[in-house]
Amino acid sequence: MTAQSAAELLARTRREIAETTTPNRFVDLIEKGELPRDRLVWLAGEEFRIVSSDRRSFALLAARYPESPAGELFLGLAQGEGQALTLLGDFVAALGESEKNLSAYEPRPFAQAYPAYLAQRAAFGTASEVALAMMANLEEWGAYCARIAQALRAHYGFAGTDVGFFDFFAGSPPGFEEHALAVIAAGLASGDDPVEAARAARLLHAYETAFWDALAEGLP
Structure with missing residues (x-):
């Protein structure tokens, strides 16, 4: 499969995901300054576990697929999650919390479906599945x-490195899409199933939606 075919698969998958996307109530509330501050602690607690899990998942993928271009992509993603974990610590400190508090935080089951599925794909999936799933959902994430970074500055008194975690994920690294497309194309050329890859992307999106819904559960 050519790079053009991989790009067409990505575009088609993004369209399919867009058709199922619903408003994000959690982000809408924080933009209005109406999100209770304790829900920011929920956000930090869930992300603490998610980022830690995702770093291990990407490291596993780099070990399973060490050859170029997949090895470099997944190793870079693992390193990025490590950097994000450090930045999350700044947000946690600005909340007046500690890593000890986060370790004791009781996660919401449906908020953790996303990293659980990514870990499953890291162990049993293909490189093209994960690359497509990440690319198809990256823009929305x-x-x-x-939006969260801007709202935290505007309504909740955060500034500077306090929101560096969200600024970090607000944009993708230069060349990331081209690199991911190369992984998708290489995987499909070696026999990976494009239907399964697109399915993985849709499922990952559904689990991300469940994450946001869990954070907003019970709010008026």
């Missing part, structure tokens, strides 16, 4: 992070 990044947009949510940008």
Whole structure:
């Protein structure tokens, strides 16, 4: 499969995901300054576990697929999650919390479906599945992070490095899409199933939606 075919698969998958996307109530509330502050602690607690899990998942993928271009992509993603974990610590400190508090935080089951599925795909999936799933959902995730960062500054008194975690994820690294497309194309050329890859992307999106819904559960 050519790079053009991989790009067409990505575009088609993004369209399919867009058709199922619903308003993000959590982000809408934070943009209005109406999100209770304790829900920011929920957000930090869930992300603490998610980022830690995702870093291990990407490291596993780099070990399973060490050859170029997949090895470099997944190793870079693992390193990025490590950087994000450090930035999350700044947000946690600004909340007046500690890593000890986060370790004791009781996660919401449906908020953790996303990293659980990514870990499953890291162990049993293909490189093209994960690359497509990440690329198909990256733009939406990044947009949510940008909105959260802006809202935290505007309504909740955060500034500077306090929101560096969300600024970090608001944009993708230069060349990331081209690199991911190369992984998708290489995987499909070696026999990976494009139907399964698209399915993985849709499922990952559904689990991300469950994450946001869990954070907003019970709010008026």
